[in-house]
Amino acid sequence: MAVYTRLGAEEMSAIIETFDVGVLISAKGIAEGVSNSNWLIETQQGEQARRFILTVYESRTDISDLPFFLDLLDHLAARDCPVPRTMHDRGGASHRFIGEGENRKALALIEFLPGVSVSEPTPAQARAVGAALAQIHLASADFEKSRINSLDLPAWQQLLGDCTREGLESIDPDLGALVERELAGLAGQWPSDLPSGVIHADLFTDNVLMLGSKVTGLIDFYFACTDLLAYDVVVTHAAWCFSNDGTQFRPELSRALIQGYEAVRPLSDAERAALPILARGAAIRFLATRAYDWLNTPEDALVTPKDPMAFARRLEFYADPANSGIFAA
Numbered sequence: 513m514a515v516y517t518r519l520g521a522e523e524m525s526a527i528i529e530t531f532d533v534g535v536l537i538s539a540k541g542i543a544e545g546v547s548n549s550n551w552l553i554e555t556q557q558g559e560q561a562r563r564f565i566l567t568v569y570e571s572r573t574d575i576s577d578l579p580f581f582l583d584l585l586d587h588l589a590a591r592d593c594p595v596p597r598t599m600h601d602r603g604g605a606s607h608r609f610i611g612e613g614e615n616r617k618a619l620a621l622i623e624f625l626p627g628v629s630v631s632e633p634t635p636a637q638a639r640a641v642g643a644a645l646a647q648i649h650l651a652s653a654d655f656e657k658s659r660i661n662s663l664d665l666p667a668w669q670q671l672l673g674d675c676t677r678e679g680l681e682s683i684d685p686d687l688g689a690l691v692e693r694e695l696a697g698l699a700g701q702w703p704s705d706l707p708s709g710v711i712h713a714d715l716f717t718d719n720v721l722m723l724g725s726k727v728t729g730l731i732d733f734y735f736a737c738t739d740l741l742a743y744d745v746v747v748t749h750a751a752w753c754f755s756n757d758g759t760q761f762r763p764e765l766s767r768a769l770i771q772g773y774e775a776v777r778p779l780s781d782a783e784r785a786a787l788p789i790l791a792r793g794a795a796i797r798f799l800a801t802r803a804y805d806w807l808n809t810p811e812d813a814l815v816t817p818k819d820p821m822a823f824a825r826r827l828e829f830y831a832d833p834a835n836s837g838i839f840a841a
């Protein structure tokens with residue numbers, strides 16, 4: 513469930529009226545997603561029926577980052593990437609505010625894109641996602657804004673430290689030792705001299721809309737930042753190339769994803785050599801946020817925390833020397 517903010521019909525109509533998109537016909541809360549409140553908006557503009565996504569940003573999104581996220585969408589859409597455009601209001605602003613004081617929140621109206629998120633990807637779909645990821649990497653090369661990755665190695669160390677060894681071992685008896693070993697290993701080996709640029713940083717299946725094997729939408733750019741492009745490849749690899757619970761690696765999806773990426777943007781030898789260590793980082797990044805949420809989400813919260821062990825298993829897989837060849841050309 514992800515509608516945290518209540519908006520009455522009159523308030524919703526008044527919000528839509530501030531954009532030049534026609535008259536509000538319907539507004540339906542969207543259940544998917546966990547971070548922000550989203551509605552599917554239908555309007556009528558003359559003869560044209562139009563659809564949009566209205567997002568009200570909740571506490572997890574830093575409002576000062578919105579110009580980066582929303583301008584990035586416009587930049588990529590203008591370069592034919594499959595991302596939704598931001599609808600600017602009548603005054604030209606990409607986002608507006610509702611409420612006052614503590615209840616003040618930002619909102620944006622985003623183009624609706626067709627498609628569904630797949631749960632059992634095929635190699636053709638993995639190939640298409642790899643290609644779409646490379647397309648945004650190339651298309652954002654001349655994007656003038658940048659954003660520091662707030663979920664980098666020091667942040668994983670902090671989050672996992674906050675979990676405490678005891679907390680991690682309450683999730684799984686072996687998790688504390690795994691985390692300690694891997695964090696120590698990553699700290700000495702993390703590359704810094706690889707090509708960097710704008711990365712999506714969270715391209716899970718639920719953030720890709722598809723029709724058949726075609727990518728119709730890359731969405732949810734709210735972790736996008738400036739970091740190593742090859743790191744984005746392995747985040748996507750970790751998200752797409754395993755069974756949900758992380759117990760099964762899918763080599764055919766792995767090959768297809770990397771081939772699709774390289775058909776658009778070939779990896780350098782240095783990037784390819786770094787993929788195994790970057791993949792361990794990607795696995796620990798999602799293990800860190802999931803373990804933190806697992807231990808800190810109140811029992812009566814609206815959202816169910818995601819399973820950290822699904823990424824502990826991926827981490828063990830990537831760290832196993834027997835699997836070091838999975839990224840070989």
Ligand SMILES: Nc1ncnc2c1ncn2[C@@H]1O[C@H](COP(=O)(O)OP(=O)(O)O)[C@@H](O)[C@H]1O
Binds near residue numbers: 547549719731732734
């Ligand atoms: N531009 C869009 N076009 C179509 N559907 C979208 C679009 N943006 C979001 N959605 C729908 O809204 C859901 C939640 O959006 P998302 O940005 O992933 O929210 P959250 O950041 O809260 O996870 C998505 O799973 C998708 O169903």
Ligand SMILES: N[C@@H](CCOP(=O)(O)O)C(=O)O
Binds near residue numbers: 546547714732
């Ligand atoms: N992809 C992350 C969760 C991020 O949440 P989102 O709803 O904003 O995509 C994970 O699986 O841990």
